[in-house]
Amino acid sequence: MxxxxxxxxxxxxxxxxxxxxxxxxxxxxxxxxxxxxxxxxxxxxxxxxxxxxxxxxxxxxxxxxxxxxxxxxxxxxxxxxxxxxxxxxxxxxxxxxxxxxxxxxxxxxxxxxxxxxxxxxxxxxxxxxxxxxxxxxxxxxxxxxxxxxxxxxxxxxxxxxxxxxxxxxxxxxxxxxxxxxxxxxxxxxxxxxxxxxxxxxAVRPARRAKPAGAGAGRRTSLVPGRELLQPVVVSAGVGLSLSAVDLLVVAFAGQRHFGDATVAWVLAALSAGSAVGGLLNGAVDWRTPARVRLPLLSVGLGLALAAAGLAPGILTLAVAAACTGLFVAPALTTAYLIADEAAPPGFRTQAGAWINTAVNAGSSAGAAVTGLLVERLPLWVCFAVAGGVSVTAAVIAWAAAGAGRSEGRAASFSPSGGVW
Missing domain, CATH: 1.20.1250.20 (MFS general substrate transporter like domains)
Incomplete structure (x- = not known):
């Protein structure tokens, strides 16, 4: 709602x-x-x-x-x-x-x-x-x-x-x-x-911490725990799925003998859809908690991407890409919001960086895996697999959200001595 x-x-x-x-x-x-x-x-x-x-x-x-x-x-x-x-x-x-x-x-x-x-x-x-x-x-x-x-x-x-x-x-x-x-x-x-x-x-450094047995003046570092697992998993899934899109669109255009310019238009449609989705998501006063919305957005992205593999032509694929993009920015924005809520005071930057790392790591892995799949499987199956990653990430995220609600916020991160 x-x-x-x-x-x-x-x-x-x-x-x-x-x-x-x-x-x-x-x-x-x-x-x-x-x-x-x-x-x-x-x-x-x-x-x-x-x-x-x-x-x-x-x-x-x-x-x-x-x-x-x-x-x-x-x-x-x-x-x-x-x-x-x-x-x-x-x-x-x-x-x-x-x-x-x-x-x-x-x-x-x-x-x-x-x-x-x-x-x-x-x-x-x-x-x-x-x-x-x-x-x-x-x-x-x-x-x-x-x-x-x-x-x-x-x-x-x-x-x-x-x-x-x-x-x-x-x-x-x-x-x-x-x-x-x-x-x-x-x-x-x-x-x-x-x-x-x-x-x-106006942004102040994190407070000094004096854990038992540690010397005065040591600072704490952020170790992601169960509360951060949900947005990290979804972000990795989104990154992996999106990195697959680039290669899959190139393969789609190549199989149907379209020019390289058509690839750019399809990817532009994906970005345009993401921009529209992000603006719409920000304009809505959501009543549903962010930890419930995030898996749903990941499922929506996965299903739209899987459906794109059934597109009969490049125009239909561009429309499907735009529909996929509608879920991208909202999913990542929601992941950042959850990370910000879970981070203790003084650790916001680290929490956001873990989301960035998850997206980029997923993108790197996705590009390598997709290249192997495209050479061995029908293209529509590759689209389905790429979409299935986001759906799987949503299932894991949903389980993580349920487990996270049973624990206190103090379990979100493990403060430990600095690693510097």
Missing amino acids: SAVSSRPSYAAVLRIPHARRTFAASLAARLSYGVIPLALMLCVTRATGSYAVAGVVMAVFGATVVILSPYRAALVDRYGPRRALLPMTLLHAGLICVLALVSRHPGVPAVLLGATAAVTGACAPPLGPTMRTVWGELAADRLLLQRAYSLDGVAEELLYVIGPLLVGVLVGFTAPTVGLVLGALLVALGALAFVTSPAVG
Whole structure:
């Protein structure tokens, strides 16, 4: 059950003091995440002449970004956004420029490119999770926070459309290394504007903890437990299903002898559906608890994706992709809301980072598995399997929600000595 509420609106979110400046700076910095991957892939491909090397370098870069994300977020919670983000961002931007410099030389050793990419990814600042932490401080009302998260999620998704388009324009008249430099400038200048915002300055570091037997001054780190299992599992399932869509659409178009342009239109329909779904989700005052909605959204996504495999033509597939997208942003927004509710004070950034990690890890696994399935199974079966992942994740999430309700919030996370 739900009811559409006229207030608070999305305009009300942007009327919060310092919200527009902080949000705009965050988006400018996060645009680099849409620019850097494609620019890096093009740079490595041109420098080495090998798609295999480019794939390995991108995999190493992505792995360090994803796996270390919760730990970088822990630094933000531990020291506060201003003290942690700025040096992290400047180091990340500097290493991107090093990558641009190294990849300018044809025949550069693949090991050097891989090592530099790994260190660069390890320093990537958790700008998205930090912005959601700031939203949590700015929007005290849960309904207003839901609007803020929905707006943030839709805007972030659009950045991953705009970023590659910018790189495409740049490489039309200049070298792809310019794309890397652009990414470095975006993340550095955007993060500088972000951390100097009064809203970011109001986010305080986590309190010092003195567990039994531990020395004074040690801080606690976040270990996800049962309460966080539900949103993490659903997010991983969504990431895996979505990564499968890209390859499945390419295979669909190839089997029916459509051009590459049709693939772009189908994927654009998916993104458009996600944007519409995210805005609609944020505009509704939900009466159903988030932990009940999340599995239902995951089931809806899975069923829509499975049905897409039965599409007779590319236009029908685009419509099915748009219907699938309607569930994407709402599912991820709801996962972030649950993580925020479950996180103890001072651990919001880490909680959000675990959702990011789950989505990205699912995407990486999904791309590899789908490639194997497409070569061995009928395409409609591959769509069904991809959709079944989200349905399975929903079942696990539902079980986790039931178990979580039987435990207190104190069991949500295990505070432990810092791992620094």
